[in-house]
Amino acid sequence: MAILNSILTWVMKKRMHQIELFMKYPLEVQDELFKKLITTARNTEFGRTHGFADIHTAEQYRRMIPTFTYEDIHPYIERNMTGEQNLLWPSDVKWFAKSSGTTNARSKFIPVSYDALEDCHFKGGKDMLGLYCNNYPDTTLFDGKGLTIGGSQQVNHFDVNKESYYGDVSAVIMSNLPYWTKFVRTPSLDIALMDEWESKIDKMARMTMEEDVTSISGVPTWTLVLLQKIVEIKGASHILEVWPNLEVFFHGAVAFGPYRSIFKSLIPSDDMRYMETYNASEGFFGLQDQKHGDDMLLMLDYGIYYEFIPFAEIHKPSPKVVGLDEVKMGEHYAILISTNAGLWRYQIGDTVQFTSTDPFRIKISGRTKHFINAFGEEVVIENAEKAIEIACEKTGAMINNFTAAPKYLAKNEKGAHEWIVEFEKDPDDLQRFTQKLDEALRELNSDYDAKRYRNIALSLPIMHKAEPGTFYQWMKGRGKLGGQHKVPRLSNSREYLDDILKMMEVAEV
Secondary structure, eight states: OHHHHHHHHHHHHTTHHHHHHHHHSHHHHHHHHHHHHHHHTTTSHHHHHTTGGGOOSHHHHHHHSOOBOHHHHHHHHHHHHTTOOSSSSSSOOOEEEEEOTTTOSSOEEEEEOHHHIIIIIHHHHHHHHHHHHHHOTTOOGGGSEEEEOOOOEEEOTTOTTOOOEEEOHHHHHHHTSOGGGGGTEESOHHHHTOSOHHHHHHHHHHHHTTSOEEEEEEOHHHHHHHHHHHHHHHTOSSGGGTOTTOOEEEEOSSOSGGGHHHHHHHSOOTTOEEEEEEEETTEEEEEOOSSSOOSEEEOOSSSEEEEEEEGGGTTSSSOOOBOGGGOOBTOEEEEEEEETTSOOSEEEEEEEEEEEETTEEEEEEEETTBEEOSSSOOEEHHHHHHHHHHHHHHHTOEEEEEEEEEEOOBTTBOBEEEEEEEEEEOOSOHHHHHHHHHHHHHHHOHHHHHHHGGGSSBOSOEEEEEOTTHHHHHHHHTTOOSTTOOOOOBOSSSHHHHHHHHHHHHHHO
8 A cells, every 4th residue: 555655645745836816816716716617607697687698807797786695596496406507607516515514403404516526525535635744744544444424315306307316415425436436435335324324423433443444534523423433342541542643534514623632532642633624515625725723714716706795794694795906814704605606606604713814714614594693792702612622621620521601691690601511521520621621711792891891781691401311312312413414512592492402401410
């Protein structure tokens, strides 16, 4: 395998020249891409309806085309799923990424064209490996196998001809990978694409623990479930006793900071590497390109044209929109994308902050519908995850999951934030954990700090300690185990929090 490792490493590095090109000329690359997208789709039903033939500049595009949510374009997608084509994108669309998101219970089906697979999702996977190899030329990554923790896929029952499919985006990608990749990845597709999560995790564990796994790709929460299962079956102290050559975890979907200590306990090596990716149902957006940075390079040549809505404008009916040339570091923006799968000025629901504008690097800061702003505190997911990480560090705790929501003002009672936290390792003192969490939030968010000043509007957070397995059972009850599913971190509504509290009360009886 040493020869294969050398060849693949060399191939991956060749891409670096193109990456350096869009880092140097980002606006030019995006403008060229914008014109290509508009020209390609001008004769689709959407393109004809919205006058794409008359659009030649980004300024015209913003003036003539409104912003769209999933609900806005759902009629097109619904027809596309029954077999109609040339609606949003000219090439036939045979795959749809199923995503419930965390904003509502109804499944979303995101079209994935052949162009999006080749020029976005596959390209992102290759660049992930290329950037890693470039940063770590001593890697022996390809001497072993890559473990991918994915979702499931099935025939699209909306299509009377049964010629299209849908599934988690990871399943869509794995189902379309070239044949030769089966020799460098694990588990086999029949196990990787299983839809019954509990049987799947057991079979994944038993198959992969016999392989020489050198890399893992997945969501931290579900990866932990698999690693803990393998350690349990093998009777090992940690995962390196099973996979001594494991060197990197490619992770995404949720912030890694709160999970860093528990991964350290499972993979106790100072040489273990972690690389963040930003891959969603709608596209592959960013990659951690620096060894020691935790931000991600915005990938500008993946068939995606970017625009941004300033945070203060997000919930306005006609929000102000800025281009890449107008964004400012440190501010929160909702992402608008136009893609080679036919998503036009589409709001994906994520918010980001720019950490650099030369080149353009970002951090995911939250969801447009997932924050707490019941009292003007504007706490976003990034604040919560960082505060949890700090509180864990200061109290020796490790977490599995958490969620939070407001406790609204009542007669003779001030408001507060109410949290449910499931610990892998308990803090030395739960009250001290709560205080450290509060202190960190006050340090991270001046609006929260102002509301907490002398308990004017907000009291100290209310903390509930959940029993091990609580969030797993809650997600199972909602049919959301594995894949891209994740626990909603924050909500202005008490829907999730009250549901979990009710489940916890029943369990205590």
